[in-house]
Amino acid sequence: MTSQQLHSIPKAARLFASSALSLTLSASVVFYSSTSQAENNSTAIPAVLQGEWQYGRISSIQYQDQYTGQSAAPNGSSDRFQVAANGDYQRRRLIQIDTYNCASNLFIEEKGKVKVEDRQLTFQPTDSTSKGQICNSGRTYSSNNTAKPETYGWSVETNEYGRQVLVLDTLDGKGRAHYGRPQ
Template sequence: MSKATRFFAASAFGLSLSASLVFYPSTSQAGNNAGVPTELQGEWRYGRISSIQYQDSYTGRPAAPNGSSDQFQLASNGNYQRRRLIQITTYNCSSNLYIEEKGKVKVEAGLMTFQPSDSVSQGQICNSGRTYSSRNSAKPETYQWSIQTNDHGQQVLVLETTDGQGKAHYGRPQ
């Protein structure tokens, strides 16, 4: 099934995309292992913060919000730097994980693979003082990608997991 057919088939099954235009990598870029297509180069950001806020019933203080962010920079030569943060808070329990990595990104045939060569992961579990730290534990990740234009006329990079279970829209920093 072609990429365009999959896109329209997905739309027909109730998946809504806030885009009016989709770009796919050209054939000349599809096999380019040494570099990154021009439209992908530069910085991309994704972030989401929960609209639900918890409050400590004894102190009245709000707990830290739930949220995640992912930002990365892609260089023309295939180098990348990426930083991710996940924070989960439920009542008086706040846990977080921060991952910083760099390496090479491989872009071919509508797929983007992050291949980390150096990474640091750090986290905290439930405000307990228990912390987690690890070096070079990040694993390669592959996504299907497309560049779309959202309802506001801005270009966004859509990364979807290869199993179709996750999708994120990344924008350019303002």
């Protein structure tokens, strides 16, 4: 409607048309905003899962070579990952087993997307590197993009020290790990 056409109608009608136009614009802005938020919320990662989590256990028993007197590296495992609000993740895992003169380890580094549905969390790697050693440096291996998606049941609990702990359960119910926030 042109300015000349608007002034040709009675003042009361102009106010009504102007108010209706403002109401329509306001309603469409509110509608657009809430639609945008709904779309963002459906792909967002719950705030309680966002950030950095770590798990790790190192054996308190070390082996000592009877002939050289040198201690072997400890046995243990570590899993550390970061999850962003948009679902991007980075994860690094290490497993080390050392028995007398045989040190074996596996290091996996990956990144990708985390998908959360109900109480299940799935790591979907898009890029990964695996490196390892079997008993000595002469038997090493390396591979790229071999990490597969992994799905866990998840919950967040409060431990006896009042800290949040992320609990990941394997779907077969045989494995459970407690992840804490790095200190």
